[in-house]
Amino acid sequence: MASVSMCNEVIQPPRMFMRIPSKNGVLLTMPAFSESENAMACKLVTAYPRNVEKGLSSIIATVLLFDPDTGKVSAIMDGNEITTWRTAAASVVATKYLNNQTKTLAILGAGTQARSHAEALDLFFNFTQIRIWNHRYERAQKLASNLEKEGKSVVTCRNAEECVQDADVIVTATFSSSPILKKDWIKPGAHINAIGAGISHHSELEMELYEIAVIYTDDMSSAKYELKGLLDAGISIFGEIGEVINGSKSAECNKITIFQSLGMAVEDLVSAKLIYEEYKKMKK
Numbered sequence: 359m360a361s362v363s364m365c366n367e368v369i370q371p372p373r374m375f376m377r378i379p380s381k382n383g384v385l386l387t388m389p390a391f392s393e394s395e396n397a398m399a400c401k402l403v404t405a406y407p408r409n410v411e412k413g414l415s416s417i418i419a420t421v422l423l424f425d426p427d428t429g430k431v432s433a434i435m436d437g438n439e440i441t442t443w444r445t446a447a448a449s450v451v452a453t454k455y456l457n458n459q460t461k462t463l464a465i466l467g468a469g470t471q472a473r474s475h476a477e478a479l480d481l482f483f484n485f486t487q488i489r490i491w492n493h494r495y496e497r498a499q500k501l502a503s504n505l506e507k508e509g510k511s512v513v514t515c516r517n518a519e520e521c522v523q524d525a526d527v528i529v530t531a532t533f534s535s536s537p538i539l540k541k542d543w544i545k546p547g548a549h550i551n552a553i554g555a556g557i558s559h560h561s562e563l564e565m566e567l568y569e570i571a572v573i574y575t576d577d578m579s580s581a582k583y584e585l586k587g588l589l590d591a592g593i594s595i596f597g598e599i600g601e602v603i604n605g606s607k608s609a610e611c612n613k614i615t616i617f618q619s620l621g622m623a624v625e626d627l628v629s630a631k632l633i634y635e636e637y638k639k640m641k642k
């Protein structure tokens with residue numbers, strides 16, 4: 359039986375993955391309950407990297423919000439925007455605690471998460487420069503031109519090494535199943551938000567980088583399953599971002615830090631509850 363992340367007030371079992379190899383897709387079910395919010399939800403989210411060729415999002419999510427007192431469904435809502443922004447919001451928090459230099463932001467990837475990370479991180483840290491690399495260069499150019507319309511200073515790079523050189527904060531947000539970020543390219547003290555994945559959550563960064571960095575994650579009980587590849591290779595996860603926030607773990611800002619984001623159901627839960635409450639106010 360899988361262990362359940364159950365602090366005093368949140369119940370969040372490890373999510374279920376149903377892989378569909380013939381379609382190169384995966385369906386995840388992500389339930390959570392919060393005592394203090396008196397809220398219960400379950401996100402259903404699919405990841406189909408090849409959807410891009412069909413003009414669809416590669417991540418498609420739906421959130422069911424329940425009345426926690428009866429178990430009755432109170433709302434079914436689109437979960438794409440929730441997933442897009444709550445993931446970037448978690449990276450903003452990680453960056454705030456794990457980095458004290460925020461001049462240059464480098465983003466590897468140019469899809470939905472790359473965009474939300476550029477916007478959310480820049481809103482909070484006001485970078486001097488944002489650099490973008492993507493394996494399809496035209497997509498990097500397209501994202502850069504959209505961000506420039508919002509008045510941001512953006513540079514596109516032809517290779518990932520050039521993009522991350524001397525960067526203070528790095529985001530990886532791709533479907534790459536082989537490393538796109540290497541240890542030797544990164545300056546001491548840089549902070550990495552590792553968001554994306556191919557087959558496993560930790561495929562975007564080379565193993566040597568994990569070996570020298572201090573690794574944080576969002577949920578240790580999920581990490582036992584979803585970061586098994588790292589743990590089996592003898593690499594340890596230093597702690598949760600929440601433990602840095604509550605002071606029980608240190609923020610090793612002078613070292614290379616990695617926030618290995620998995621995505622938590624409780625993030626979707628609180629976002630969905632907020633949206634539902636705003637919706638009810640509007641209907642009055």
Ligand SMILES: NC(=O)C1=CN([C@@H]2O[C@H](COP(=O)(O)OP(=O)(O)OC[C@H]3O[C@@H](n4cnc5c(N)ncnc54)[C@H](O)[C@@H]3O)[C@@H](O)[C@H]2O)C=CC1
Nearest residue numbers: 416467468469470471493531532533534554555619620621
């Ligand atoms: N940690 C979390 O909570 C979340 C993680 N994700 C992950 O973030 C990643 C990006 O998601 P989205 O931005 O929604 O997808 P997207 O499809 O909008 O963007 C994907 C990006 O990866 C690039 N890419 C695709 N295959 C690649 C390859 N083999 N090598 C290098 N680059 C490649 C694409 O060109 C594009 O720039 C995915 O791995 C997804 O599973 C998504 C949502 C939440």
Ligand SMILES: O=C([O-])C1=[NH+]CCC1
Nearest residue numbers: 403405441620621622
């Ligand atoms: O937390 C999340 O929603 C996801 N994590 C990886 C793909 C979608």
